[in-house]
Amino acid sequence: MEHKKAVITTCTQFVVICLLVVLRAEERTDDGGGWSLNSDFRLQDEGPCNIDVFDSSSLSYQQFIERYAYRRPVILKGLTDNTKFKLMCSKSSLLQHYGDRRVRLSTANTYSYRKVDVPFQEYVDIFLRPQSTDTLGSDTLYFFGDNNFTEWQSLFQHYESPPYVLPLTSGAYSFGIAGPGTGVPFHWHGPGYSEVIYGRKRWFLYPPEKEPHFHPNRTTLSWVTETYPHLPEDEAPLECTIRPGEVLYFPDRWWHATLNLDTSVFISTFLG
Ligand SMILES: *[C@@H]1O[C@H](CO)[C@@H](O)[C@H](O)[C@H]1NC(C)=O
C-alpha cells in the first residue's frame, strides 16, 4: 500500500515537472519581447488569409512591381533580418533607453482629432492595455506615428525597411506599440509596408473603389464583432494576420483597418 502511494506520488511529481518544462519551453519560443506574457489577454481569432503570401526568395522585385505594387496587397516573408532591431524593441530595452522620452498619442479613429503627449513609461504603465469593447475609437489613445526621429534615431537607424520600394519614392517610418484588441479603423492614404516586430496584427483591406461600411469613431474591434460577421460574401475584405518576420504591402489609396491580437510592437514604412 505504502509502496503504491509512493509510486503515485513520484508519478504525480513527474507529471508536474513535465508540464512545467513544456510551459517553460513555450515561454521561450513565444518571443513577445516581454510585451505579451502567456497569462495575458489576447485575441485568438486570426481569421482566414486570402492575401498572397510569398517567401521573399520566390518573388523577385520585378514580379512585385508588375503584379502587386499598383494592383493589390501582398505579404512577404524573410525580406529583411531585423534581429538587432527586435532585441532593441524588447520591453526592458525600450523602457531603459526611452522611458523618460515623451511620445505623442492619437485617438484611434478614422480622422484622429486629439493628440496627447506623455512620457513613454507612462504610456506603457497606464495607456497600454487591452481595448475594451464599449469604448469608442475617438476615446482610445493609440501610440503610432508622430515619432520624434531626433530622439529615437538611435533606435530607428537599426531598422532595415523592406527593400522593394516603388520607383521615385522614399520611405518614412511610423512606429508604435499597442495592446490586444486595439487597432486603427478603416482609412486610406499612399502606399507602404507594415511590419510587426512583436505580436500578431490582423489586417483588413478593400480596393479604393470599394468603400467599406464603418463608423469613423468606432473601433476595429467593434467592426469585427458587429459588422464583419454579417457581411454578404461580395463585401468580404481581403484579410490576413501578420506575424514577426512578415511584411504586408498595401497599394496607394487602399482602404485598410488593423486589429492587434497581442500586445504588439510595429512599424510602417510609407512610400511617398
Ligand atoms: C524632438 O526632440 C528634440 C530633442 O528633445 C526637441 O528639441 C524637438 O523639439 C522635438 N521635436 C518635436 C517635433 O517634438
Ligand SMILES: *[C@@H]1O[C@H](CO)[C@@H](O)[C@H](O)[C@H]1NC(C)=O
Ligand atoms: C467623432 O468624434 C469626434 C470627437 O469626439 C466628434 O467631433 C465627431 O463629431 C464624431 N463623428 C461622428 C461621425 O460621430
Ligand SMILES: O=C(O)CCC(=O)C(=O)O
Ligand atoms: O499598424 C497599425 O495598427 C496601423 C497601420 C496603418 O494604418 C498604416 O500603416 O497606415
